[in-house]
Amino acid sequence: MSSQHSRAISDSQFKALAKIIYDRSGIHFPETKKYIVESRLSHRLVELELDDFDQYIAFLTMGPYQSDEFQEMFNRITINETSFFRNEPQLTVFERQVLPPLLEARERTKRLRIWSAACSTGEEPFTLAIIVHRALGVRLKDWNVEILGTDISERALKVADTGEYSSYAMRSTPELVKHRYFREKNGLWTIDEGIRSMVNFELHNLKDRLAAKRHGIWDVVFCRNVMIYFDAEMKRRVVGMFSDQLAADGTLFIGHSENIRDVNDHFEALPYTQGFCYQPLKASATKAA
Ligand SMILES: C[S@@+](CC[C@H](N)C(=O)[O-])C[C@H]1O[C@@H](n2cnc3c(N)ncnc32)[C@H](O)[C@@H]1O
Missing domain, CATH: 3.40.50.150 (Vaccinia Virus protein VP39)
Incomplete structure (x- = not known):
């Protein structure tokens, strides 16, 4: 992992973030999907110049741009797979x-x-x-x-x-x-x-x-x-x-x-x-x- 471009998420950080995501959207990320949250959000931490997921959680829950950041987070963590005439x-x-x-x-x-x-x-x-x-x-x-x-x-x-x-x-x-x-x-x-x-x-x-x-x-x-x-x-x-x-x-x-x-x-x-x-x-x- 390059510290310049990604951030790792610990088990406790994942637990806290998964609860926040669930409370807001109902989307349930089990432990097995930890890598999705990490890979999709670590670049966001770099963009925001945050050192780790603790800072990101604080930014998300206490910062002045909370609702914008929730939107940005959902843009990144949702799976948007679809097609015309699906099924x-x-x-x-x-x-x-x-x-x-x-x-x-x-x-x-x-x-x-x-x-x-x-x-x-x-x-x-x-x-x-x-x-x-x-x-x-x-x-x-x-x-x-x-x-x-x-x-x-x-x-x-x-x-x-x-x-x-x-x-x-x-x-x-x-x-x-x-x-x-x-x-x-x-x-x-x-x-x-x-x-x-x-x-x-x-x-x-x-x-x-x-x-x-x-x-x-x-x-x-x-x-x-x-x-x-x-x-x-x-x-x-x-x-x-x-x-x-x-x-x-x-x-x-x-x-x-x-x-x-x-x-x-x-x-x-x-x-x-x-x-x-x-x-x-x-x-x-x-x-x-
Ligand atoms: C896999 S796509 C399905 C698209 C389409 N319904 C289909 O079957 O092809 C799932 C979509 O659900 C959206 N989604 C996830 N949680 C949601 C929520 N709590 N409220 C509204 N949309 C949500 C995601 O953003 C994503 O675009």
């Missing part, structure tokens, strides 16, 4: 099984609200916008479709705002979709302006229940590949929050390697093997659609 079989369930009856149920109000929670760099909400665009076709102009992408990482949302992506982000995108909804120049893919205008982005920490409440009731929530970083308590909290914020006939989609079995008093699984999706239990479904 296509699940999206097919959304497109063929969930969306058609939902659009029928909303035919009177012509209002559809979709939340992509923990959307990283925006590929997921843009994918959902493409699917809704495809489903509504020319009828889209008569509808009020709101798609919101939120994340705790400001840096990830800045990428989302540009609407420009590398070929890597496009790796699971069907050819037809690429040509219909993107413009490519020098290996950079720019999303169609019509799709871009269907999606808004906002900074949001899934721990913040009040902010979630302010966003109102959603017809569909996608929350994929983030609950793997949470412990049972945080998962319970987040699933409870989704149950408050979903319409009675709304649907929650989670990641294919995640489960909410042990923390779920609110939802029942829909019978689609590839769907990983849930609807509010009828007994608790009291909100108006």
Whole structure:
């Protein structure tokens, strides 16, 4: 380790920092992930001219720039892996099984609200916008479709705002979709302006229940590949929050390697093997659609 460019984290410093991260975000770093925290933050200590992680913890918790530094820390420690059309079989369930009856149920109000929670760099909400665009076709102009992408990482949302992506982000995108909804120049893919205008982005920490409440009731929530970083308590909290914020006939989609079995008093699984999706239990479904 070069003392010029990196700083080592001791077990007790890691414990203290992991608790701070957990209290703020629900992200659980077990001992085995100590190297991630160390490697991602040690350069930050060098930038700040801090000698060790004790000083960093003090800076983070007592300094005048606390909230800026929390943001900077989350920009660095979050794992933002994503892609367009990630897990296509699940999206097919959304497109063929969930969306058609939902659009029928909303035919009177012509209002559809979709939340992509923990959307990283925006590929997921843009994918959902493409699917809704495809489903509504020319009828889209008569509808009020709101798609919101939120994340705790400001840096990830800045990428989302540009609407420009590398070929890597496009790796699971069907050819037809690429040509219909993107413009490519020098290996950079720019999303169609019509799709871009269907999606808004906002900074949001899934721990913040009040902010979630302010966003109102959603017809569909996608929350994929983030609950793997949470412990049972945080998962319970987040699933409870989704149950408050979903319409009675709304649907929650989670990641294919995640489960909410042990923390779920609110939802029942829909019978689609590839769907990983849930609807509010009828007994608790009291909100108006
Ligand atoms: C692996 S990405 C998943 C992106 C997308 N949902 C997908 O499945 O492709 C996980 C994202 O969760 C975000 N995240 C982690 N903890 C969060 C929290 N407490 N609140 C909001 N977002 C969080 C990270 O910043 C990261 O962008």
